[in-house]
Amino acid sequence: MKKVLFASTALIATASVAAAEVKFSGYGRFGLGYLEDRTGTVTNIATTTTTASGATATQANVATDETILVSRFRLNIDGIAETDGGVRFEGRVRLQADENASTGEANSAGLNGARFSVIFGGLRVDAGNVAGSFDNLANYYGSEPGLESFIGQYSGVDYSFLGYSSTGSGSNAVFFQYAVGDFAFGASYDQRTFALNGVADSADRWDISATYTFGNVTAAIAYGETSAIGNAVAKQSLAVLTLGAEFGDFSGTLFVADDDVVNQQRNGTAYGLSAAYNVGSATTLTFAYGDGSADDDLQQYGIGVIYDLGGGVSLRGGIGQQERGLSTTGSQLRADFGAQFNF
Template identity: 55%
Template sequence: MKKILFASTALVATAGVAAADVSFGGYGRFGLGYEENRGDTPGQEDTVIVSRFRMNIDASAETDAGVKFSARVRMQADEQAKNNVPAAVGDTVTGGEAGAAGLNGARFSVEYGGLRVDVGNVAGAIDNLPNYYGNEPGLENFIGQYAGANYGFLAYSSGGAGSNGVYARYAVGDFAIAASYDTADVVTAVVVPAGATDAVATAATSGDRWDIHAAYTFGNITAALAYGETDVAGAGADLDMTVLTLGGTWGAFNGTLIVGDESTGTANTSDTFYGISAAYDVSSATTLTFAYGDGSGDGDTRHVGLGVIHDLGGGVSLRGGIGEEKVGNADGTMKADFGAQFSF
């Protein structure tokens, strides 16, 4: 009886493996990153080793009726230079130390025809908006046309559990619509404890958050419009964002444009934001990139920078960039990086 049970169990397990499809893919990158005046912080250096390892683990199965079910988890490890700031006197830190890899929250998907629904750790309708991110110069993509945007929309988390939301998209021909929903924790107050110099406490409230977008492609140009809103119950006005993007390709050149308006709950960032990006293939192997982003608020961040990508073949490329980050009227900070990236 036991032999029959074991044989049956093995047969069921084997059938399950045969019916499903599991794949692995991602990329690795490593190089040097420079940030002006970072070395002024104890334990930090202006120039550090930067790195990322990202592996996506995807599993899928399809019913006899053609409905596809799938799931993804991501394993990612980044260097810790950006987060390595001492919290108090006596803390020990080192600049540019390696980070350990860990799995993020799972995303589950169901697809049929032109309809797709994601649940769990999902990217929302604005995070999925065509041409929102545009061309991002640098090995670490540290310059973006979206720099002046501050609204906290539903986004995919590579290193955390995510927001446990839902995202749906329906596409027919050149037209697509999408919507997403989750419950967001919104910071409604920042309190500096008496006598403290670098510690703050925040108060947050949960609110319903939803985003929608529509996109249409005509010829070589895609136009997209999105709106997002977070309902902050009992904490003043709701937060929202409206954003328009355009993107197109003309031979060796492609460009994107972003413009929008937002209410963030903070006077110096509730305003208009805008940006552009471009990429130009100077040869079959080399591409130049550019991005600029800013906003009209005194607390908005401005990015401007150039980058280069040189394809070595086999999924391997050399990448680098140089640019400036500037917040409001403060002095700008120069940044640069260079290194290699390979896909697998």
């Protein structure tokens, strides 16, 4: 009787495992990164001295080189289950470790906040640590040169939209998307928390998007708002239009946005473009330019190269310039080079 019971229990456990799936995916990258006059080059290191009253801590300053070892390890862990009716349930957490760009030292890996998804046909609903409509918008990021993707056509945007957090808990939010044929519609909602005079307060943040693909061209538009908090924080908004197209070995994107933020010196129109061209079967050249009309927008431009070694491994690098409009330090040259492997 015990043998029968044990066999039945094992069968039930096996069936339970078979009904679900756990997947692992991600990538690693490492190499050298250069940033002219790297900001935050001074880090405080506590040194301990002993006095008659006990141990006290003092601070010493250590400068960081402009060239540092850059790295990232990212592991996505996805739990997946599907009902008999075809409704798919997913949960994801991400384990990620990056270098500290200010000090050049390595950071420890840690799990981020969980994202939960329900998917059926063209309908998708995400909850928890989610990406909103802008973060999911087609061609928002375009081609980003460099091992670290450090140049972006969106650099002139200063509005803080809902984005997926790889290393933190993220916003506890909801994202909705429905796709049918060549058309897709998305929307998200969350509450941003502010600290005003030592008192926590929150503001509603929402966004919507629409995407349409015709032939080799994709057009996308999105609009979002963060509500005002009394007279302390004004309403903020962002509107974005993107266009992307592919012509054989060439692909390109155009980006235009209008953002209204608290900092009046960063309000205005943001614009940019990016491109990628397959020179051969293994080599791709990339380019991106981003800027804005506001006095203190961030301008970026640069080029990059990707050489595919096969098996998910590639050599990548880029070089470019960046400058904040009202910065007193002027423009900064930035470059990197290294390897990336996907798994």
